[in-house]
Amino acid sequence: MDNLFLIFLSAFLVNNIILMRFLGLCPFFGVSSRMETAVPMGMSVIFVMTLSTIITWFLYQFVLVPLDLIYLRTVVFILVIASLVQFLELFFKKQIPALYSAMGIFLPLITTNCAILGVAFLNIDNNFGLLSSLVFAISSGLGFLLAITLIGSIRERLENAPIPDSLKGLPISFIAAALMGLAFLGFSGFMGLSL
Amino acid sequence: MSRTFIDGIIKNNLILVLAIGLCPTLAVTTSAYNGLGMGLAATFVLIFSNLIISAFRNIIPDNLRIPIFIVIIATFVTVVDYTLKAYVPFLSVQLGVFIPLIVVNCGILGRAEGFAYDHSPGYALMDGLGIGLGFTIILFVMGTIREILGQGIWLKIPGMFSGFKVFGEAFTNSSVILMILPPGGFLTIALLMGIFNLFRRK
Numbered sequence: 001m002d003n004l005f006l007i008f009l010s011a012f013l014v015n016n017i018i019l020m021r022f023l024g025l026c027p028f029f030g031v032s033s034r035m036e037t038a039v040p041m042g043m044s045v046i047f048v049m050t051l052s053t054i055i056t057w058f059l060y061q062f063v064l065v066p067l068d069l070i071y072l073r074t075v076v077f078i079l080v081i082a083s084l085v086q087f088l089e090l091f092f093k094k095q096i097p098a099l100y101s102a103m104g105i106f107l108p109l110i111t112t113n114c115a116i117l118g119v120a121f122l123n124i125d126n127n128f129g130l131l132s133s134l135v136f137a138i139s140s141g142l143g144f145l146l147a148i149t150l151i152g153s154i155r156e157r158l159e160n161a162p163i164p165d166s167l168k169g170l171p172i173s174f175i176a177a178a179l180m181g182l183a184f185l186g187f188s189g190f191m192g193l194s195l
Numbered sequence: 196m197s198r199t200f201i202d203g204i205i206k207n208n209l210i211l212v213l214a215i216g217l218c219p220t221l222a223v224t225t226s227a228y229n230g231l232g233m234g235l236a237a238t239f240v241l242i243f244s245n246l247i248i249s250a251f252r253n254i255i256p257d258n259l260r261i262p263i264f265i266v267i268i269a270t271f272v273t274v275v276d277y278t279l280k281a282y283v284p285f286l287s288v289q290l291g292v293f294i295p296l297i298v299v300n301c302g303i304l305g306r307a308e309g310f311a312y313d314h315s316p317g318y319a320l321m322d323g324l325g326i327g328l329g330f331t332i333i334l335f336v337m338g339t340i341r342e343i344l345g346q347g348i349w350l351k352i353p354g355m356f357s358g359f360k361v362f363g364e365a366f367t368n369s370s371v372i373l374m375i376l377p378p379g380g381f382l383t384i385a386l387l388m389g390i391f392n393l394f395r396r397k
Contacts, residue, residue: 020377022222026215026301071277074295075269082265114218114299121292166392167385170214174385181378 024115038152046141053137203325221380230338234331242323249319345375
């Protein structure tokens with residue numbers, strides 16, 4: 001129990017997937033200029049991350065390891081995630097149109113979101129069991145949602161701020177992310193950074 | 196053809212202009228050596244995936260092209276992953292999960308789709324070299340800035356070379372540790388982009 005809570009705290013705050021681990025920066029900066037795109041993107045990431053973790057964990061433990069095919073993990077994982085995303089898109093479109101209109105356009109972007117594949121690899125590198133993997137995936141996703149919500153609201157404010165011309169757009173968002181990262185470094189007092 | 200090469204370095208610079216492939220750029224550039232290693236690994240994958248995709252561009256069916264690209268890229272990523280593990284194990288540990296993650300670097304898939312798929316192998320090779328070099332240069336520069344400010348030394352190669360002492364002992368003992376922590380990465384790239392924009396506008 002203790003252990004799971006530590007995993008949660010580490011993935012959610014201390015080693016935040018965006019600000020400390022630098023996974024998933026493309027969507028983080030790509031869709032965070034408005035809140036109404038930032039929040040659904042965060043939700044989709046939590047959802048896909050959890051599902052893909054379950055699938056890749058079983059695949060790794062019960063197919064790749066017994067057959068001695070560990071060297072194929074990069075190819076297999078990316079194909080699994082790409083097909084999962086494609087499947088979810090079709091499924092939502094047919095069965096749950098409300099969810100599709102909320103998450104739809106973000107789903108294809110998630111295939112090339114390195115946070116999803118990164119979490120799948122980190123679970124294996126850390127030798128997590130199924131339950132720990134699940135907790136790690138969900139709390140990483142929550143950390144992503146937290147970070148993207150924060151930067152989304154900062155960027156909305158930044159639109160009316162006087163900024164030097166050459167820093168407009170991405171560079172100023174990076175600076176905002178740096179300051180957020182500094183604040184998050186304060187959490188590393190709970191436990192060490194594991195980068 | 197040399198035009199393609201130079202465009203790849205400057206006009207289509209992955210990081211400063213297109214702002215893709217950011218994750219490895221920020222994560223591994225805590226030292227110049229790590230930045231260089233990551234840049235070269237990505238360049239290798241980029242060159243070979245560009246070459247293969249361009250050579251087979253007439254056979255690859257249009258509606259299946261993305262999965263095929265991904266499998267080709269993932270193959271070369273696996274090659275790089277295991278080569279590094281065998282010959283430079285320390286670098287491989289430092290770059291960690293970011294080596295297998297080259298496979299989802301949108302830059303590489305983007306060049307496959309946007310360039311290699313409708314150009315001849317010669318051009319695709321030059322594009323791979325140019326884009327790869329542009330990417331490597333930025334990673335090396337970022338690693339240099341962060342290592343010098345964060346540790347006071349430059350080009351430390353673990354186990355082989357202890358690095359040039361840039362600022363002397365007094366600085367090394369009280370360096371700006373922030374620069375090698377994650378926020379330093381965000382700051383460095385923000386300033387690099389700002390400076391690049393300043394010159395591009397003129």
